[in-house]
Amino acid sequence: MNFQALIRTRYSVRAYKPDAVEEDKLTRILEAARIAPTAANRQAFRIIVLPTKGREAELHRIYGRDWFVQAPLVLAVCAVPSEAWVRKADGWNAAEVDATIAMAHIVLAAAEEGLGTCWIAAFDPGAARDVLGLPPDVIPAAFTPLGYPADTPAPKKRRPLTELVRRGRW
Ligand SMILES: Cc1cc2nc3c(=O)[nH]c(=O)nc-3n(C[C@H](O)[C@H](O)[C@H](O)COP(=O)(O)O)c2cc1C
Numbered sequence: 001m002n003f004q005a006l007i008r009t010r011y012s013v014r015a016y017k018p019d020a021v022e023e024d025k026l027t028r029i030l031e032a033a034r035i036a037p038t039a040a041n042r043q044a045f046r047i048i049v050l051p052t053k054g055r056e057a058e059l060h061r062i063y064g065r066d067w068f069v070q071a072p073l074v075l076a077v078c079a080v081p082s083e084a085w086v087r088k089a090d091g092w093n094a095a096e097v098d099a100t101i102a103m104a105h106i107v108l109a110a111a112e113e114g115l116g117t118c119w120i121a122a123f124d125p126g127a128a129r130d131v132l133g134l135p136p137d138v139i140p141a142a143f144t145p146l147g148y149p150a151d152t153p154a155p156k157k158r159r160p161l162t163e164l165v166r167r168g169r170w
Contacts, residue, residue: 010107011153016071019148025113027075030145031080032109033077033102039094044084045102045141048076048132052145060128062072063120063143071147076132077103081140099141107141107144116149 026049033047052059056069068074077099083112084095107117120143126138 001023006108006112008118008156011156012112012118013145013147013149013151014065014118015069015149015151016116016145016147017150018066018070018072019114020072020144021115021148022030025115026146028053029106029109029113029115032105036098036102037099037106040122042083042085042094042098044080044082044095045099045140046078046167047102047106048078050074050076051131052070057094060122062131063123068120068143068145070150071145073146075117075144075146076140077142078130078132078134079107079141081139093159096139096141099139103144110144111144114148115146117144117146119144 002110028064030047030049033045034043036169038044050059050073052069052072053076059074062068079095079099084093084098087133102118107119110117123140123143125140128134128143132140134140
């Protein structure tokens with residue numbers, strides 16, 4: 001699939017089939033995250049692969065929607081500020097941006113494999129820390145189920161380019 005088709009194919013999938021995700025597909029998706037650009041190439045993120053079977057109740061503590069645990073896998077992308085590039089001018093830490101770009105690669109790579117994802121930020125960070133056993137300095141950045149879609153995409157609603165893009169200055 002070319003890039004323009006891919007970015008239009010991806011959508012937020014909120015119903016999943018229970019079918020397994022093939023290991024080679026999962027590997028290509030994780031590789032896509034590995035290849036993502038990160039500030040100063042610090043790769044200040046980690047991905048936790050969570051099989052959902054038998055962990056439904058625990059995972060529901062993180063995000064309560066039924067469809068969150070319908071897919072066979074959930075991926076958690078975590079930011080690691082202690083490894084990240086920090087901008088000297090103001091101390092800004094790139095870890096969450098690194099993790100976010102990795103997640104963007106994941107959702108697009110999954111779409112290319114015919115798999116569904118839904119970027120989730122409205123999770124309970126305390127429950128995520130607890131369930132995933134995160135060290136205190138690691139930040140849960142984003143979750144997504146990973147599995148075969150059981151719904152169909154709605155037409156995309158987006159602001160027009162004329163609203164989103166300014167030329168020269170704000
Ligand atoms: C940073 C971020 C956080 C999001 N958090 C949630 C979420 O917690 N729950 C949810 O159902 N969708 C979430 N989404 C999905 C968005 O609602 C969705 O991407 C947007 O409405 C556009 O629809 P589309 O992905 O189908 O093109 C999130 C997306 C992003 C990028």
